[in-house]
Amino acid sequence: MKNISPKKKSASTKTSTKRGRIIRLAIVGAGGMANAHAEAFRKISGVVLAAVCDVDAQRAQEFAAKHGGTAAVFTDLGKLLREADVDAVSNVTPDKLHAPLSLQVIAAGKHILCEKPLATNHADATRMARAAQKAGVINMVNLSYRNAPALQKAAQLVQAGKLGEIVHVEASYRQSWLSSKVWGDWKTTPAWLWRLSTKHGSHGVLGDVGVHILDFASFPVGPVRSIQSRLKTFTALKGKRLGEYPLDANDSAIMQVEFANGALGVIHTTRWATGHANSLYLQIHGTKGALRIDLDRSMDELEVCLGADIHKAAWKTLKAPKTPNIYQRFITAIRSNTPGKPDFARGAEVQKLLDACIKSNHLGKAVKI
Ligand SMILES: NC(=O)c1ccc[n+]([C@@H]2O[C@H](COP(=O)([O-])OP(=O)(O)OC[C@H]3O[C@@H](n4cnc5c(N)ncnc54)[C@H](O)[C@@H]3O)[C@@H](O)[C@H]2O)c1
Structure with a gap:
């Protein structure tokens, strides 16, 4: 051409x-x-x-x-x-x-x-x-999930100390395109096949969407100090090949993390979460309150349990203000010549966590960041 x-x-x-x-x-x-x-x-x-x-x-x-x-x-x-x-x-x-x-x-x-x-x-x-x-x-x-106003609001609440000292974090990213046809037939779609093949440069579900959920959890909570991970390629794929694609990349990943502020967290992701198309979930518990985000439910609402409500375990819905998406922020950054976030330095920080997960899975123990 x-x-x-x-x-x-x-x-x-x-x-x-x-x-x-x-x-x-x-x-x-x-x-x-x-x-x-x-x-x-x-x-x-x-x-x-x-x-x-x-x-x-x-x-x-x-x-x-x-x-x-x-x-x-x-x-x-x-x-x-x-x-x-x-x-x-x-x-x-x-x-x-x-x-x-x-x-x-x-x-x-x-x-x-x-x-x-x-x-x-x-x-x-x-x-x-x-x-x-x-x-x-x-x-x-x-x-891109930084685009969710609910996440921006969550980060503000945590950083303003509204939840007290953060103690416990739970985050998940669930997809099901290996066990369902929710996004079509992966066996005949190159865009899904390269995601299953290390030869094609994929780090599996960890690199593909684990990267999102690690950012989603650590953006509000703060940096990760250590991480232990278990990665798995389920037997439905293990050892198999489709044309030029060896199906060897991980399709399920679980992580246990310690944040620099001392909080403990469990983070997991899989392509086998039958019943879920593309579900991100985050729950953060502190000494004075808690919050949870379920993007299947809403991008701009979160639930909070704060103040006297913690003694009743009662949750309220909070509407988050609209925030610009990354494409708008990129253009604003260019026009104003001001750095836009998340930048490559942040991308590299999250990449360090991905490398640590691969190393931890290999060693069978936690890796310091
Ligand atoms: N941020 C998000 O939420 C999100 C969502 C989906 C995909 N992604 C990312 O977007 C990227 C693309 O994913 P996709 O699903 O669109 O994949 P895809 O396979 O559908 O598209 C990739 C395209 O790149 C082209 N390409 C390959 N080599 C090239 C080269 N050297 N120069 C120019 N073009 C080339 C391919 O021909 C193909 O058209 C991936 O990195 C994926 O992780 C991000």
């Missing part, structure tokens, strides 16, 4: 909307999640999808036609960075490409929003965070 790319800077680079200057965006990786990026960015005034890149030329063309209209289409990121007029890049490729492609974007001096997990190991994630900081580009990692 011929790459079509604008050679001259578009006039729109110089213009601005009422809300701020025009941001010309490229999306790299035009698979399932890229649609969520394109739709979210389309809702932000002054953001233009200027270029799309995918190694699958037809997919890139179709994606550009669906979301970009006039977006230039590429099959190679290097060529896009040399030829297209873009300010920022969303990296929505499979996990193993997050580090190499994001480093290319940073070297070209573009702002970067990278999908989670930031990399496939802590060393690469740290390299990315350092490179982005040195280049002075806005860098954010799509730990």
